[in-house]
Amino acid sequence: MTNTSRRPLFIGLAIVAVLTLIAALVLPGLRGGDGDTAAMPGNDVDVHFLGMMVPHHEQAIEMSDVLLASDVTDPQVRDLAERIKDGQERENEQMRAWADEWGIQEDMEMHSKHIANGMFQPAELEAFGRLRGDELRTTFLEWMHYHHAHVIAMTSDEVKNGAYGPLKDMAAEMVDVQTREMKEMEDLLGYVPDGSVPAA
Numbered sequence: 001m002t003n004t005s006r007r008p009l010f011i012g013l014a015i016v017a018v019l020t021l022i023a024a025l026v027l028p029g030l031r032g033g034d035g036d037t038a039a040m041p042g043n044d045v046d047v048h049f050l051g052m053m054v055p056h057h058e059q060a061i062e063m064s065d066v067l068l069a070s071d072v073t074d075p076q077v078r079d080l081a082e083r084i085k086d087g088q089e090r091e092n093e094q095m096r097a098w099a100d101e102w103g104i105q106e107d108m109e110m111h112s113k114h115i116a117n118g119m120f121q122p123a124e125l126e127a128f129g130r131l132r133g134d135e136l137r138t139t140f141l142e143w144m145h146y147h148h149a150h151v152i153a154m155t156s157d158e159v160k161n162g163a164y165g166p167l168k169d170m171a172a173e174m175v176d177v178q179t180r181e182m183k184e185m186e187d188l189l190g191y192v193p194d195g196s197v198p199a200a
């Protein structure tokens with residue numbers, strides 16, 4: 001075989017060697033710890049936040065649905081409930097999309113069973129759903145105020161210690177929005193709830 005005939009083979013082998021080296025350098029950065037899944041852009045704080053916040057939002061949405069389907073006619077309270085429902089549904093849609101992208105469905109399922117961070121027990125929500133009129137109006141405002149206060153504390157941890165920029169930005173917006181909503185609730189109630197667990 002002449003030198004000329006060897007040249008394509010040599011070039012081909014060189015290309016394969018270069019590509020192999022690139023793969024060795026690049027692929028580990030694209031894999032998770034097990035080498036099989038894409039690297040997650042967040043950290044454990046982000047994962048915990050997603051897992052806890054989605055069911056927390058679901059409760060606020062459920063409570064808002066009860067108010068909106070009720071005989072409560074106060075336009076300011078109904079407007080507040082609609083904004084809570086719309087905003088938290090939108091946030092949940094995005095948080096679920098991130099969870100699917102990161103492949104953390106098991107974490108989401110584990111946290112979905114927790115009743116924590118100002119959430120109410122199923123029996124309490126059933127009792128809430130039976131309320132009507134002024135009693136429902138007052139209870140909705142007191143319970144949602146309590147619900148928001150606890151979520152703000154949890155959200156502040158994500159803002160400080162999370163790693164995924166878009167989620168940290170969403171968390172910061174949650175703090176701002178829910179702080180303003182709590183002030184609305186206080187104005188509508190005419191007092192500031194004492195922060196204890198509201199009576200069912």
